[in-house]
Amino acid sequence: MEVFFSRDIRFGRCTLDEGESAHCLRVMRHRQGDEIFVIDGEGTLYTCRIEDASPHAVEAVVLKEEPDWGAHPYFLQMAVCPTKNSDRYEWFAEKATELGLDVIVPVIGERSERRVFKPERLERILLSASKQSLKGAVPFVAAPVSVKDFILSCDASLKMICCCFEGETPRRPVSDVLRESGTPGTSIAILIGPEGDFSRQEAALALENGFVPVHLGPSRLRTETAALTAVEAVYLHYCL
Amino acid sequence: MEVFFSRDIRFGRCTLDEGESAHCLRVMRHRQGDEIFVIDGEGTLYTCRIEDASPHAVEAVVLKEEPDWGAHPYFLQMAVCPTKNSDRYEWFAEKATELGLDVIVPVIGERSERRVFKPERLERILLSASKQSLKGAVPFVAAPVSVKDFILSCDASLKMICCCFEGETPRRPVSDVLRESGTPGTSIAILIGPEGDFSRQEAALALENGFVPVHLGPSRLRTETAALTAVEAVYLHYCL
Numbered sequence: 001m002e003v004f005f006s007r008d009i010r011f012g013r014c015t016l017d018e019g020e021s022a023h024c025l026r027v028m029r030h031r032q033g034d035e036i037f038v039i040d041g042e043g044t045l046y047t048c049r050i051e052d053a054s055p056h057a058v059e060a061v062v063l064k065e066e067p068d069w070g071a072h073p074y075f076l077q078m079a080v081c082p083t084k085n086s087d088r089y090e091w092f093a094e095k096a097t098e099l100g101l102d103v104i105v106p107v108i109g110e111r112s113e114r115r116v117f118k119p120e121r122l123e124r125i126l127l128s129a130s131k132q133s134l135k136g137a138v139p140f141v142a143a144p145v146s147v148k149d150f151i152l153s154c155d156a157s158l159k160m161i162c163c164c165f166e167g168e169t170p171r172r173p174v175s176d177v178l179r180e181s182g183t184p185g186t187s188i189a190i191l192i193g194p195e196g197d198f199s200r201q202e203a204a205l206a207l208e209n210g211f212v213p214v215h216l217g218p219s220r221l222r223t224e225t226a227a228l229t230a231v232e233a234v235y236l237h238y239c240l
Numbered sequence: 241m242e243v244f245f246s247r248d249i250r251f252g253r254c255t256l257d258e259g260e261s262a263h264c265l266r267v268m269r270h271r272q273g274d275e276i277f278v279i280d281g282e283g284t285l286y287t288c289r290i291e292d293a294s295p296h297a298v299e300a301v302v303l304k305e306e307p308d309w310g311a312h313p314y315f316l317q318m319a320v321c322p323t324k325n326s327d328r329y330e331w332f333a334e335k336a337t338e339l340g341l342d343v344i345v346p347v348i349g350e351r352s353e354r355r356v357f358k359p360e361r362l363e364r365i366l367l368s369a370s371k372q373s374l375k376g377a378v379p380f381v382a383a384p385v386s387v388k389d390f391i392l393s394c395d396a397s398l399k400m401i402c403c404c405f406e407g408e409t410p411r412r413p414v415s416d417v418l419r420e421s422g423t424p425g426t427s428i429a430i431l432i433g434p435e436g437d438f439s440r441q442e443a444a445l446a447l448e449n450g451f452v453p454v455h456l457g458p459s460r461l462r463t464e465t466a467a468l469t470a471v472e473a474v475y476l477h478y479c480l
Contacts, residue, residue: 070458070460072458072459091331095468098459098460098461098462098465099459099461099465099469100459132460132462133459133460133461133462134460135459173480174480175480215480217476217479217480218310218312218479219310219338219339219340219373219375219475219479220338220373221339222338222372222373225338225339228335228468228472229339229472229475229476232469232472232476233472233476233480235457235459235469236415236457236469236472236473236476239457239459240413240414240415240416240455240456240473
């Protein structure tokens with residue numbers, strides 16, 4: 001099933017931008033009268049019929065709307081410090097999108113080695129992963145923010161922080177916390193630190209602000225693997 | 241913690257090959273008398289002291305042995321069809337190694353688009369992932385085999401096949417099957433099909449041979465994401 005994306009769907013009509021129009025006509029060889037599937041990135045799938053196969057702006061009429069298409073029964077924000085190698089961050093984001101993710105927040109910790117973050121490329125990857133995995137909603141990439149500001153502004157109902165500090169702070173298995181508090185529709189935020197972990201001040205601030213300290217088991221995981229493992233724990237808890 | 245690898249550890253002595261010797265001396269700047277950590281790839285961590293800092297073959301004496309270093313409480317074989325893009329197979333293998341994996345079997349299905357598989361590069365990736373995630377055992381890369389031959393030869397005590405065929409074969413959530421049958425030390429094999437799924441004959445043969453048909457939830461996952469999700473389900477079941 002091939003899915004197109006459009007920001008311009010209203011009054012029962014849909015227009016594809018130049019890139020999507022070219023893909024629709026030249027690559028997929030669609031013609032006037034063909035039925036196509038279009039997502040709005042907000043969660044709805046539209047079944048449309050092409051009325052004007054213009055190479056720069058395909059125009060289609062909406063035949064059917066399916067809200068919450070490919071939706072998941074939770075709201076998940078992943079606040080993850082950018083990795084030194086941005087490919088690793090991008091594959092985490094792609095895989096998390098396939099599983100079910102709502103918001104990615106690039107957070108910069110006191111010990112983060114990488115402090116700049118360019119969202120454009122990541123947004124393209126999330127759009128294509130959403131289309132590929134048949135989801136109407138594309139995860140939102142928030143503006144980069146410091147770990148402290150994220151902790152102070154996070155309004156999720158279930159907040160978790162994955163930190164090391166072995167022996168210092170008692171940490172619970174992420175799956176136990178989900179079993180207890182992960183009811184349908186829960187808004188969840190999970191904070192994943194940089195390669196050098198959080199600073200003591202950041203971890204203390206998170207605990208003061210209601211973040212549950214969790215661990216992801218005995219394996220030493222890279223930042224992106226830890227982040228994906230947290231998403232997998234949420235996905236497996238809610239969807240299996 | 242920096243870990244080196246050696247195939248040559250016996251009679252209380254350890255020799256590093258040329259590549260590991262260069263890394264040990266030039267990159268890590270170790271000298272005669274330094275203590276280093278060496279894995280044998282079979283599961284044991286050796287604490288050694290360098291006696292001869294020869295640039296081509298560092299010689300060290302073994303001070304301490306830790307068997308089952310970084311071991312996991314299950315034995316997991318992942319039989320996964322090679323993906324069209326081999327990077328995707330390699331990252332699955334790297335992440336699965338960080339979590340805990342024993343054997344990767346590249347299986348070629350009737351509908352596999354990619355039918356050749358070169359293990360050398362993958363073996364290097366698994367070794368470096370094992371060192372990085374502090375595991376004494378490096379997963380074994382089996383020789384490529386057809387899906388049918390794998391099904392007929394697999395001797396794991398818990399065998400699962402992730403197939404699509406929506407509606408045709410009743411499939412159980414992988415986590416339910418693990419909860420029922422995933423006791424400590426269980427030998428588990430999970431078979432993951434190619435992009436085009438298994439043929440009906442392959443799926444039928446698997447069922448005849450005791451493979452439990454499982455699903456990984458509602459999301460449409462790429463081959464490598466499905467394979468990693470299965471490893472995560474095993475890891476989370478046993479280790480959290």
